[in-house]
Amino acid sequence: MSIDELIDSASLQAVVAPEPLADLLRRSSAMHRHLCPRQVLGARMGMYAGELLGLALPQTNKRLYTFVETDGCFADGVSVATGCWLGRRTMRLIDVGKVAATFVDTQTGQAVRIAPRPDVRELARGYAPNARSRWHAYLIAYQLMPLNELLNAQPVTLTVDLKAIISRNGLRAMCEQCGEEIINAREVIHDGKVLCRTCVGEGYYTTVDQVYTERHQPNQE
Numbered sequence: 001m002s003i004d005e006l007i008d009s010a011s012l013q014a015v016v017a018p019e020p021l022a023d024l025l026r027r028s029s030a031m032h033r034h035l036c037p038r039q040v041l042g043a044r045m046g047m048y049a050g051e052l053l054g055l056a057l058p059q060t061n062k063r064l065y066t067f068v069e070t071d072g073c074f075a076d077g078v079s080v081a082t083g084c085w086l087g088r089r090t091m092r093l094i095d096v097g098k099v100a101a102t103f104v105d106t107q108t109g110q111a112v113r114i115a116p117r118p119d120v121r122e123l124a125r126g127y128a129p130n131a132r133s134r135w136h137a138y139l140i141a142y143q144l145m146p147l148n149e150l151l152n153a154q155p156v157t158l159t160v161d162l163k164a165i166i167s168r169n170g171l172r173a174m175c176e177q178c179g180e181e182i183i184n185a186r187e188v189i190h191d192g193k194v195l196c197r198t199c200v201g202e203g204y205y206t207t208v209d210q211v212y213t214e215r216h217q218p219n220q221e
Contacts, residue, residue: 014035014139015029015035015143016140016143016144017040017143017144020047021043021044021047021143024043024046024047024077024080024081025039025040025043025077025143027080028042028043028073028076028077028080031076031080032073032076035139036073036139037135037138037139037142038072038073038074038077038099039073039074039076039077040077040139040142040143041074041077041099041116041142041150042068042073042074042075042076042077042078042079042080042081042099042101043077043078043080043081044077044081044142044147044150044151045077045078045081045100045101045103045114045151046058046066046077046078046079046080046081046082046084046101046103047081048114048147048151048153049064049066049082049101049103049112049114050064050081050082052103052112052153053103053105053110053112055105057081057082057083058080058081058082058083059082059083059084059090060083062088062089062090062106063105063106063107064082064083064084064090064103064104064105064106065084065090065091065092065103065104065106065162065166066078066082066084066090066091066092066101066102066103066104067091067092067093067094067101067102067104068091068092068093068094068100068101069094069095069096069097069098069099069100069101069102070093070095070096070097070098070099070100071093071095074099075091075093078091078101079091082103089166092165098115099115099116100113100114100115100116101113101114101115102114102156102158104158104162106162106166110155111155111156111157111158112153112154112155112156113153113154113156114151114152114153114154115151115152116150116151116152117149117150117151117152120142120145120149120150120151121134121138123141123145123149124137124138124140124141124142124145125137125141126141127140127141127144127145128140128141164185167184167185167186168185171183171184171185173185173187173194174194175187175194175195175196175199176193176194176195177193177195177196177199178196178198178199180196182194182196188200188202
């Protein structure tokens, strides 16, 4: 069966890559019940990071830390290839809407950001000219393209404090305003009080009662 025939199958789980990438893609697609181009990009970025940083991946420890710049299927592809997961506190989402990631060796401090080449979609069509759609062509090509045509990698220096992000296990504090527990040293000292970030105005929500009160203040005039 040809590559195009495989990729045209109804399951959308066709893996045409060589090992070990093929195994990573099978694991990633099992999580989503399909394989998509962004999973492939994530897995290949993770593998490439291991080569550039000289690390054996997927890791079984927590030496590698990864910042992903978008969520979804892409992030899971990165996770399967690297062993970095949000649940293991070895991955962090910095949501800037880009299919890109920065990989950091926490022992050496070396960091590299990897992203697709700007012209990768145009190049991809040459690898599967008979694919039934551009989406299918990307799915095939991203598995087969050489790294120098697929990805750009650049050494970077972090502008965030990685040690503070990772913090230490067992650190707990209580917010003196809302009374909720704060872990991982995320508390803020404000006017001499220990507060959570929500209570100092850095929250991502407001309570329903607060919004209701603000909208139904009696007319003081």
